[in-house]
Amino acid sequence: MYSVNSVKEIQDLNPFIVVGCGGGGEKFSNLEGVEAVGFIDDDERKQGKQFCGHIISDSLDKCLAQTSAKSLVIMLPIGAEGTALKYAVQAIDSGLNVVTSFRSLSVTDNPSLIKFAENKNVVIKEISPRLDVVEKFAGIAPEKSCEILPKISYTPRAPVIFVGGTSQECGKRTTTKKLGIAAMERGLTPAIISTDEMGLEEPTDFNFRAGSLSAMDVPAAILAAIKYVEEEKSPDIIFIEGQSSLTEKGNPHPRGLSAAILIGAAPDAVIVGHRPNHPYREPRGIDEEIKAIESLEPTKVVGLSINLRNAELDVDVDYFESQFDLPVEDVYTNGASKLLDAILDYLEE
Structure with missing residues (x-):
């Protein structure tokens, strides 16, 4: 009416x-x-x-x-x-x-x-x-608009690192956590923000399901989370877990969510996770994901986190380093110290 x-x-x-x-x-x-x-x-x-x-x-x-x-x-x-x-x-x-x-x-x-x-x-x-x-x-719709968060403008004091990936379940959450652990071992104060309801493990500072928000609200939520954690903790570096992928073929629905988190993070640098021979997903691959990330945001992919569990392929860290000319680490086996080095080296540049 x-x-x-x-x-x-x-x-x-x-x-x-x-x-x-x-x-x-x-x-x-x-x-x-x-x-x-x-x-x-x-x-x-x-x-x-x-x-x-x-x-x-x-x-x-x-x-x-x-x-x-x-x-x-x-x-x-x-x-x-x-x-x-x-x-x-x-x-x-x-x-x-x-x-x-x-x-x-x-x-x-x-x-x-x-x-x-x-x-x-x-x-x-x-x-x-x-x-x-x-x-x-x-055939179905929410009763009212899901867009409810006010937009904010905020410039982080600490560098922000986004952990993306070529698909779902490729190791983004583990990589984010391991980067936080590596930073603490260096005497740094990290902040770890998980954008998934399963981000329950230490040293994650807090988690929320970004996928429960409208795509319009996700960037505001990410930026508000960065502002909040800086006010609460004054971190030296901030790690933000991404969701899904910008380029995965098998499940295209969450790609907008991945883009919204990346845009909200506006990261200084990015680590990309990849799971070779993924049994459930159809990633387009590392090259395509790097192109998509660096096209969407003015940032730089500085390292790769490779999930070699159940890969059933004759590949290792050295293979991926030779293919992509980036520092590569299997964080499940060796932690993320090598990736943190790549991040810090890039930030110093």
Whole structure:
């Protein structure tokens, strides 16, 4: 009833004042048949600057005095629900129609706004995630959007190392743990973040299942985890366990998760794990994974962790070093000291 299904449903609400001068605000103002006559943003760095042909204001009252707007659209990010609610109430009280987005302020979660709008004889609508459409073609969908974490900006003080792999079950968790042990043996203070519910072994600092989050939330969760562990522990180096692979053929569904963790980590260096002759997966291989990682993020793969258990192939560490010209270690047999050397040497460069 309150969800926008087509741009035609909001064209008769023109002209609009847009709250939120970011990607959402620009997208809305560029919709066919939409007339945006004013823009508001609480960020003082944006106020007074031009945006989509208008000067960004700091208040709704000023925009109302300078325009003939009939409606307000709220295009704020997750985490700004308080600000969105403030503008919605102010707009409805001023006799404006309101269009919001599920990221800014869910109409269905705020029934009092619906009653308020009805009492003021104005329209309130929501640009929803259209999960009804997902349910139509997939047969099932969550009741509401899974994207809930606010986005953060943070620059780590310690170097961040991402442990990726060519497939699932190739040794990423063990490699991350062994790197932490090797760092402690050198007198360093490592932080080990596991992104899997099975990351229960010491010296892992904490674990969470990144796959339980939306792909949009995973980078924010990784960055928030880095910030948290630096505030709690002040580590010298941070190791982050990846999930799945960017290139595995046998199970493509988690590839987006692997990319999201890598993007959130924004690592200074990467170790790639590989399991030769994997009995359950179809990895494209080390070359393809390295290309994918270094294409997705401005980082460098500096070493390989090889899981030779049940390999049933005539290969060893020396074989992989000659093939890929990188330091290689079987962490199950020898630990990760050699890989840590490769990381530290690269960071010194």
